[in-house]
Amino acid sequence: MDGKTLLFCRPGFEKDLAAETMNHASHQQQGAYCQTLDGLGLVLVNRPHAFRLLLGDLIFARQLYETAENIKDLPDHDRVTPIVRWFQSQEVDRFQDIILESPDTNDGKALSRFLKKFIHPLAKGLKQEGITRASQDKDAPCLHVCFLSYQEAIAGISWRGNQSPYPGGIHRLKFPKDGPSRSTLKLEEAFLDLLPGGLKHPLFTKDSCTGVDLGAAPGGWTYQLVKHNIFTYSVDNGPMSPDLLASGLVEHCQEDAYKFRPRGRADILVCDMVDQPSQVTNLIYKWFSEGWCDLAIFNLKLPMKKRFQEAQQCLDTLGALQPRILRAKHLYHDREEITVLMEK
Ligand SMILES: C[S@@+](CC[C@H](N)C(=O)[O-])C[C@H]1O[C@@H](n2cnc3c(N)ncnc32)[C@H](O)[C@@H]1O
Known part of the structure; x- marks a missing residue:
């Protein structure tokens, strides 16, 4: 396999998303296999380069990192370096935005304060290595890090037209006061x-x-x-x-x-x-x-x-x-x- 793609879905729907992904693989005559992170709403797809997955074509996917890698054993004193190294290994030199995410679970939500803070040292670490923000450059990729815990994350890259602008692909909407039902x-x-x-x-x-x-x-x-x-x-x-x-x-x-x-x-x-x-x-x-x-x-x-x-x-x-x-x-x-x- 040449690489990995990360897909997000509603927790509990990982197998459905994997079945859908494998259906696309079979239509494109590509060998691929899915690793479901059950209960986390994540599916890692091990795939050849030629296998193209589009977020807009997938019923069960909320978010997509075209290239992704699992990074384990992040040290408490420096989580930035291993993540920046991975982006360097992908030959990224600029980015449109950094999006920090976590699974749509209670444990994932508990990481939200940490994510808000972590964005600053990560941006600084990227800049020090010459990976710079190019907000106006629509062709620059978005850099993502999905933290599974304080020690483990999946870093990834998404490109225009094949990404959700919402963290985790979750578009939260405010319930109108006079709405007759949550539906x-x-x-x-x-x-x-x-x-x-x-x-x-x-x-x-x-x-x-x-x-x-x-x-x-x-x-x-x-x-x-x-x-x-x-x-x-x-x-x-x-x-x-x-x-x-x-x-x-x-x-x-x-x-x-x-x-x-x-x-x-x-x-x-x-x-x-x-x-x-x-x-x-x-x-x-x-x-x-x-x-x-x-x-x-x-x-x-x-x-x-x-x-x-x-x-x-x-x-x-x-x-x-x-x-x-x-x-x-x-x-x-x-x-x-x-x-x-x-x-x-
Ligand atoms: C999930 S609720 C709809 C909620 C609504 N969309 C809202 O936002 O408030 C489903 C509705 O379908 C109605 N329903 C089910 N079968 C029906 C049928 N054969 N003809 C008309 N209404 C039906 C039920 O009475 C129920 O009110």
């Missing part, structure tokens, strides 16, 4: 990170858009649509937030989502129902094939085992419709589900 953050994150152009997408700039929210109660996803002035048909037999109903931008349709028929084409369909992924997939398939929407964001609640295989099966079904965009991501605010964006 609202899932759709907000999808708008920001999954939708091409984010909030510059035509959905948010066009006048008078309409949306349909299947399985809407109590209204966290409808809240996001209303926030962007999208008139929403909220389909659910359960009760909706009275504030949303009073907004004048919501019609509560107390119906079964599988039987609901829209009055015209919706600018966006969203769906956050807890149901079999294959059932939700068939429902979305129907919406697109009937021409009831051109854009959808929906969740697939995955089983406890073989999550990647299940997700892939659903995506294959929808892929048969040849959409322009079909992207799935295990977002930070997702738990047992993944979020899918489909645009015709």
Whole structure:
């Protein structure tokens, strides 16, 4: 093997990410093997140079270091030198930023104060060896160090277009005071990170858009649509937030989502129902094939085992419709589900 790539995921999903990575390796006819750091949300991929992994293509990955190395036995009195030496060995002479990270676990979070302090001696140590900051140089790599403990870290390098700007790939969002449910953050994150152009997408700039929210109660996803002035048909037999109903931008349709028929084409369909992924997939398939929407964001609640295989099966079904965009991501605010964006 020529080198290692480090991938981050939600702790507990390491095997799913490894299965997904091996699927990419097999498509590219590359031999690779994955070492899962179970419970830490990390997967080290031992790979040949030619094996190309893209963060945007991986459902379960949050962050990616294209080149990575495990550095053990960091001495308490000088953790900087072994890390700087490794970056020197990679022939790095400048960097856009240094990102210090730790696993998304309680032990990892306990390192956060240390990480804030460590950035200064590390930057100084790099500078002393001629590795300088070039913040404006978009082609310069980002240098990462993921501390597993005070004694052990994985150092790595990421490049523009194949990295998350958020430490650990975690995009934290603030829960709005008047949000009807925490689920609202899932759709907000999808708008920001999954939708091409984010909030510059035509959905948010066009006048008078309409949306349909299947399985809407109590209204966290409808809240996001209303926030962007999208008139929403909220389909659910359960009760909706009275504030949303009073907004004048919501019609509560107390119906079964599988039987609901829209009055015209919706600018966006969203769906956050807890149901079999294959059932939700068939429902979305129907919406697109009937021409009831051109854009959808929906969740697939995955089983406890073989999550990647299940997700892939659903995506294959929808892929048969040849959409322009079909992207799935295990977002930070997702738990047992993944979020899918489909645009015709
Ligand atoms: C996870 S909750 C949705 C939460 C919502 N997205 C939010 O942000 O507040 C799932 C909802 O789907 C609804 N649901 C499940 N099956 C449904 C069906 N066949 N038709 C309509 N609603 C359904 C449930 O009543 C429940 O309110």
